[in-house]
Amino acid sequence: MNKSLIGIILIIGILILSDTVFSLVPFIVIIIEIYSFYLDYQPIKKQSKELAKNLKLTWQQLSEHNTQESAYVAIKNKIYDVTNFLDKHPGGKEFILMNAGRDATHAFQCYHPFSTKPAEILEKYYVGELITNQHPLFKEDSGFYKECSTKIQEYFKSKNINPKTPLPGLLRAIPLWMLMVYTFYYTFIRVTTWKVRLIGCTLYGILQGLNTLHLMHDASHGAVGNNEKWWWGFGRLTLDYISGSSMLAWHNQHVIGHHIYTNIMGSDPDVPQKRDGDVRRIVPQQVWNKIYLWQQYYMPILYGLLSLRSRYYDIFEIFLYETNGPIKVNPISLQNKLRQAATKILWLYWRYYLPVRVCGMDLKYFIFYFLFTEFVTGYWLAVNFQVSHISDEVEYFYNNVDKLEKQGTNERWSMEWAKLQVKTSVDYAHDSWLMTYLCGALNYQVVHHLYPGISQYLYPQIAPIIKEVCNKHDLKYHELRTFNDAWKSHINHLRDLGQKGKLVEISI
Secondary structure: OOOOHHHHHHHHHHHOOOOHHHHOHHHHHHHHHHHHHHHOOOOOOOOOOOOOOOOOEEEHOOOOOOOOOOEHHHHHHEEEEEEEEHOOOOOHHHHHHHHHHOOOHHHHHHOOOOOOOHHHHHHHEEEEEEEEOOOOOEEOOOHHHHHHHHHHHHHHHHHHHOOOHEEEEEHHHHHHHHHHHHHHHHHHOOOOOHHHHOOOOOOHHHHHHHHHHHHHHHHOOOOOOOOOOHHHHHHHHHHHHHHHOOOHHHHHHHHHHEEEEEEEEEOOOOOOOOOOOOOOOOOOOOOOOOHHHHHHHHHHHHHHHHHHHHHHHHHHHOOOOOOOOOEEOOOOOHHHHHOOOOHHHHHHHHHHHHHHHHOOOOHHHHHHHHHHHHHHHHHHHHHHHHHHHOOOOOEEEEEOOOHHHHEEOOOOEEHHHHHHHHOOOEEEOOOOOOOHHOOOOHHHHHHHHHHOOOEEEHHHHHHHHHHHHHHOOOOOOOOOOOOHHHHHHHHHHHHHHHOOOOOOOOOO
16 A cells, blocks of 8 residues: 555544544645645656657557656657646646546547647657557547537637636635535534424535536536636635545546546446446446346435545545556646645544534434435435436447457547547436526536536537537437436436346447
8 A cells, every 4th residue: 555645544543533633634734735835836857858759659658658757648649748848738737647648639639629729739749659559549520520619619709708717607606605604504513403404414415516516517627717727726625625525536537537438338437347246237238137127226326325435436546546447547646645635634624523523513413414415415416427328318338448458459439539429428408597507517418528628607508509510410419308308218228228138249
């Protein structure tokens, strides 16, 4: 086990046991943050020699260049050494380091959809070719994505709209945070009746989910403001400090994995990775088991565990083992490990220490209301996530990642990346502003997956443009009338995959 992680676990254990030390948590966290910022601004070791040329690397060799001391990315099988570009990148170095040592073709594409300038700048950092890939490549864009991007760019220019405008998110976040403080106070701080507390923790659970679905989600995709400081600051505030989870873990799970390889078993961390042994069967290539006959009943119950699972997962999978299913996590810096410890400690401080040890809330009541709150949040998030991709409306694909790990590949999947996003996502309730707010615009899932770097509050405006282009390219845009229809499609998929025992052999 990594020594720094052992230290983090020991610190958390000491804080739980010691009131004296726990009372010093705010000061400890401030010191950790100051030191972490100090480490952030230490100069990167610059390359003293000219960039190597004409390299021929396998994907395994490429993966060794995944730090700020040596950062390579592959785009369309061309390798670029962007080590000296990290501090020059207008979007900051975090997004580059996330993609360092791996194929970044479609991350580059969907976060730079409206300009050719980034590609032109990149050429000066060209060093060679990638000769094998961990995951097969997608077909080149036939014109569908380019046409969508051109039309959306023209629309934004005609309306003088900033695609990353931060104002709508902030206007929603500020009153939401005020309500969170109010409901937290009446649930965990003030002495009141059980009925008030039950209502309070229900509302707090919903608000905690909305906090994640709105400003946090946009920040994780660089879609709130035009500066990395906006994304970094609001992302850590909403997910790390308020929710007690980890933006770094979310980036690896969601941005690097799920958004690139949506609904591809063996590549997308959000779907089962093994053909047998999973608690759910949602991809036809999974081996059938009798327990799946009941999954449409037990899976919705288990969805409530999502919020609690995320706080366990980010420590014991992302930070401890540096893995995320089929997606390898790049080396985590000391400052990010320290920040993870600081945010967990501060979250424990205000979620546990203040109510129980300062305000005297009975521990058994605290545990009940805490778990109730987290289950509400878990349901709110999981239900919204599941109906968007696990549905009988969408398609699923298979990648034999075990074979690729050993051999690598030069194959191309039989579809374009942008068309995969349309085929694997489902929209619903476009005519309901309330539903759009309650799900953080996840009811515009197709739009979000094609253009994650655009503010969610603009999705209703650009969805008609994408629908029009889909129709022109004979591509079905999955849209259901209501959330209820989307939920039924999700349950139907669980029931259908639970009933079918036949193993379907399909790959792309």
